[in-house]
Amino acid sequence: MTLEFHQVDAFAQQPFTGNPAMVYRLDRWLDDAFMQQIAAEHNLAETAFVVKEDEAWHIRWFTPTAEVPLCGHATLASAHVLFEVYGEPGEVIDFTCLSGALRVSRAGDRLVLDFPVRRAQPCELRAEVSQALGVPVESVLALHEGQGIQELLAILSNEATVRACKPDLAAVARLPGLGLLISAAGERHDFVSRYFAPAIGIDEDPVTGSTHCILTPYWAQRLGKNALSAYQCSARGGELHCELHGERVKIAGQALLIANGRLLVK
Incomplete structure (x- = not known):
């Protein structure tokens, strides 16, 4: 099995700043345990997996040890990859996830996350x-x-x-x-x-x-x-x-593609 991955520095204006995230655009979901192993192998704060189902982008995020319900920087990174690497048309990408609906839009050189408010x-x-x-x-x-x-x-x-x-x-x-x-x-x-x-x-x-x-x-x-x-x-x-x-928060920042590669697993 060969899987393409893309590493992005999110909320960064220059390389090696901000928060690095790994992004995989998949044709279908992999086994949960396998996705967790991939995230552990990359050992970044988050590895994001995105799959298009019924014309909607679904997104999941894994730390090296666990799946999490919401992640901003890896969502920003995923949108950057879909726009810049895979040529996703338009100015907006809508995601669905464990926490509900998320939207990322372009605003000049920034990407804007539209996330639900979380009140402590x-x-x-x-x-x-x-x-x-x-x-x-x-x-x-x-x-x-x-x-x-x-x-x-x-x-x-x-x-x-x-x-x-x-x-x-x-x-x-x-x-x-x-x-x-x-x-x-x-x-x-x-x-x-x-x-x-x-x-x-x-x-x-x-x-x-x-x-x-x-x-x-x-x-x-x-x-x-x-x-x-x-x-x-x-x-x-x-x-x-x-x-x-x-009840929504808009969070804007820049993103930079740092690396592309292939995961080779027999």
Whole structure:
């Protein structure tokens, strides 16, 4: 079996920044366990698989250890591959996924994600989160989906604290949910963030589109504005342009194709 893959730096204006994602455009779905093995082999934060069924693009995302319900940067990367490599016509691509309908549209040199709002609520995990991070936290919020906590958001005092934070990743992995998001008001941007998800094989994600579905409504309410500039201050770093539209979040960024290749499996 030979499968084509494409590596894209998402939310990046130059190579080797932003968040790398691997993209496979398939004719049909592979076995779930096989897709998980492929994602583990590439060992990037996300590997995306897209299949066209009944004229609609379906998308799934895998970390090196687990399938996740929503991923922004790999969706941006997938749209870039469909537009630039496979010549998908038009200015909009609609995806369906475990989290519902997603849309990616072209806007000049940017691609714009149209994702559902994900609202986090205050929770009583401040002491545990502060201990895991090794710094005081102003507040902790939790995103509840399904039967429990999906994500945690810790608000820190300032950008410098976010940048300098060195969490105990083993302690973070023991917290409920997929990962821990930290954020503060920015110095040059409206807000900054970082995201740690060691429980699903990602010690720190370079730039995370889906977490901005949580961050955008939070900071829109706190700052009293719906159009926000954001920066995820990981080692690679990435800039995002976010807008709140009711129960949808629009997240814009650039993408660069870095590599093409073939997976050879007998």
